[in-house]
Amino acid sequence: MRIIDKIEIHYFRSIYHLTLSNNNDINVFVGINDVGKSNVLKALNLFFNNQTDINTDFDFLADLCRLREDEARAAKGRATIWIRVTFNNFLGWRSLPDKFSIKRNWNRYSSTPADSYPRDIPGVTIGRFLNKIMYHYIPAVRGRDIYAHYLSELHDSLIDDERAGVRSASNELMQAINTSTEDMSDRIRSGLGFESQIQVPEDLRDLFRALDFSTKFSGYNVPLQRRGDGVQAQHIPFILDFIARHSNRSHIWAYEEPENSLEMSRAFELAEQIYNEFSAENQIFVTTHSPAFYDLSGPKVAKWFVESLPDADRQSVTSASSVLASDAADRRLGIAAVVASRSRELYEDNKRLKAAVEKLEAEVADATRAQVVVEGPTDQRILNKAIEILLEGDKEFDVVAGEGASNVYSFIKTYSRLQRAENLPVLGLVDNDSAGRKEYAKFNNLKLFEQTQFRIVNKTARFYFGVLPVPAEFSAVDVTMRSAGGDQFGLPLSIEFMFPREIIWKAIEEGILSLEDRYADAKDGELSLKVNLTDNYKAVLPEGYQYFAKVIKSECKDKFADWVCDLDEEAFENFRVLLDGIRQIVTSSEAPE
DSSP, X not given: OOXXXXXXXXXXXXXXXXXXXXXXXXXXXXXXXXXXXXXXXHHHHHHHHSBSSTTOBOOHHHHBOHHHHHHHHHHTOOOOEEEEEEEEOTTOOTTSOSEEEEEEEEOTTOSSOEEEOOTTSOHHHHHHHHHTEEEEEEOSSOOHHHHHHHHHHHHHHHHHOGGGOHHHHHHHHHHHHHHHTHHHHHHHHHHHSSOOOOOOOSOOHHHXXXXXXXXXXXXXXXXXXXXXXXXHHHHHHHHHHHHHHTSSSEEEEEEEOTTTTOOHHHHHHHHHXXXXXXXXXXXXXEEEOOHHHHTOOSTTEEEEEEEEEEOTTSOEEEEEEEGGGOXXXXXXXXXXXXXXXXXXXXXXXXXXXXXXXXXXXXXXXTOSSEEXXXXXXXXXXXXXXXXXXXXXXXXXXXXXXXXXXXXXXXXXXXXXXXXXXXXXXXEEEEOBSHHHHHHHGGGTTSOBOTTSSEEEEETTTTEEEEEOOOXXXXXXXXXXXXXHHOTTTOOOBOGGGGSOHHHHHHHHHTTSSOEEEOEEEEEOSSOEEEEEOHHHXXXXXXXXXXXXXXXXXXXXXXXXXXXHXXXXXXXXXXXXXXXXXXXXXXXXXXXXX
């Protein structure tokens, strides 16, 4: 929501002159510490609430810009602080133009500002318009008093919302108390000679200030006050959003460092919620040091780089420039700018991984047979066809599709710690290539299940993790690869390359299987380069097996799975060792020592 279009601040604290035009739904202020980012939000708090901090009245002498104070003293003039806000007519009132400005001016002789606005707009209209706006200032340091403040504002919004029934509930509470204390009231009347009853105050703000949340932790109800700062901080935007949705006023949030006490992933989640949800009905101003908010972008976002610059008299004053218009912001912000995009990528990867793991958990939780979790849907189809042919459809286990080797690892690692009603075996299976071996190596300290390629992740819960076994056909090639490049080098064996080489060459010749060069990242301390490994692989691989030097294009995997599933039993012989190992684990009552 775009309530404010333009902000002009003059002579407030570190701000001498500052103009911020084209404010958006979300407005992000970035910059190093102690340059005046918070003073922008405090100035707006002064404009709307005649306070600087929460419950802190304006103090002209303390809040006057020192540079302006010196100028006024030297000229023997009168110093003032003034703030002009240009509003959008977001309410669509016919009595107001599309945009209009209200200026408020403070001096040392009055605690209330003098207002000025266009002459053709009646003062009563300006008053009604401002009364329709509620400005919430959330400081960076958030103690219990901050929660109490916003819980009291929650009371006000519920009182305004007749649907909430707070007024009638307070009347019922008063009646219940009076009924319970009727005997005491009778004795007072008898002893003192006049009526006296307990009266519940009509204003329940003090009661709301004392409220707390009861949160679940390890099966217990724990008051929010006793939870960590991060958990407490996560409640604030939801309280504000509830207030906004149950109020007949429009709301502006001024949020100092919303990332405080939040780990990186939670900060990104909050940034997404602000963009996708909270900004729909609220205009939001944010100061931040977090990549999660610095990285916010899109049609709803305006960003400013705030810095402290010396004036002609070498006094520092706050300045702001559009981040989008200045590459200097990135250079001056340093690490926040450098890591913002990478942090976003990591967060998005983690979010996808978490969603995939939750999906797998739901599938396994409903299972009635042992589960084998593979890297993807084409792996699932190929392995199911191998089961159909080699095991004659004997379904002692189901095959479940994950989303890559890292997803299969994360699922096995996480889910193996949870208790399940049925201790059916769960096996993670990844390709025997560099990505799969990287995940498999994380379990290298665990024992193998007999002669299989599966390691025992949790013996009691029956969780295992393995890589594709190298078929006998390729064992000599695998030994050659390892001798040339070390044990971690090995034959890059994906599930598609499990088939005999004649099958692979036929698929390549018929255009079923498309390959591309293999690359790796290399760094020499200064540069990060992409290195083509295909020629190196070809130099080691014997004739007829050089397709292992390349990787399969992802877009042809579906076609290959369809094609190979029409082949006969002989094509799937290389899967027999793998299936025998899986059956050995599935049919065992427990993992051996």
